[in-house]
Amino acid sequence: MPNIKSAKKRVKISAVRRAANMSKRSELRTTIKKSLSSIAAGNLEVAKNDVRLAIIKLDKAVSKGLIHKNQAARRKSRLTKKLNALMQA
Secondary structure (H helix, E strand, O other): OOHHHHHHHHHHHHHHHHHHHHHHHHHHHHHHHHHHHHHHHHHHHHHHHHHHHOOOOOOHHHHHOOOOOOHHHHHHHHHHHHHHHHHOO
């Protein structure tokens, strides 16, 4: 445990930020899973909307420093590929 007052404060702040980041990351994962399940179900209109929302959340996560920009780009690419495959079928 820290002895210095400022170090104690930093521990509290980092705990609060960690909880917020975990919540946001969980919400992001849920959105991605929802879009994947709508693609798997074959519902095109719902899938388009869910993928659009997932892409928006990925971009926001990058801007907040939650995930790396390349990770977001990779996930967006994979979602878009799957959506395009559904549109072709």
